[in-house]
Amino acid sequence: MPVMSPxxxxxxxxxxxxxxxxxxxxxxxxxxxxxxxxxPTHERNLRPGGTVSGPTLMFLVDFGFYLLLLGRLGPVALAVTTNLNINFMRRPERADLIGEGRLLKLGRSLAVGDFMIRSEGKPDPVAHATVTYSIPPKRGLPQG
Incomplete structure (x- = not known):
């Protein structure tokens, strides 16, 4: 069970x-x-041409993985992204975005995962990303 609930x-x-x-x-x-x-997508999330912007999709990946990691580890505010690679696969609909993330590896200092993003009601993904987070050392423990 996760350490932190939604x-x-x-x-x-x-x-x-x-x-x-x-x-x-x-x-x-x-x-x-x-x-x-x-x-949810809003007007502020749209780029010229009326499609959902890339930074909005990247935010969903980064924020979603941060929440997954905190759910697993507890309130580690200083966990930070060290790598985020995203592939934009098709134009997102002007609808809510649904992100599904997986924790693939959790080590002492790094966590690796992936994320798939779809437009609500559509089966095909609009983006796929891999993400790596750095986990700060626990205070008071010797490093080595």
Whole structure:
């Protein structure tokens, strides 16, 4: 079972990462190795031509994996992205985005996962990403 529930994560985000609250992301599923998160799209998420912007898709990956990692480890505010590689596969619909992330490896200092993003109601993915996070050392433990 995750160390933090979706409600615990929301409280943590409200306190530590308030700029993410405006995005309106909602955790629909969370377990030890996976997360499903919904991100409503708004006019501010659109680029010229009316498609959902790449930075919006990258935010969903980065934020979603951060939540998955916190769910597993607890409130580690200083876990940071060290790599994010995204492939844009098709034009997203102007609909909610559904991101499904998996934790593939959790080590002492790095976590690796992947994320698939779909437009709500559409079976084909709009983007696929891999992501690596650095996990800060626990205080008071010798490094080596």
């Amino acid at each position: 409600a615990d994560l929301q409280k943590f985000i409200d306190e530590e990462f308030p700029q993410a609250v405006e995005a309106g992301a909602v955790i629909e599923h969370l377990d030890d190795t996976s997360i499903r998160i919904r991100l």
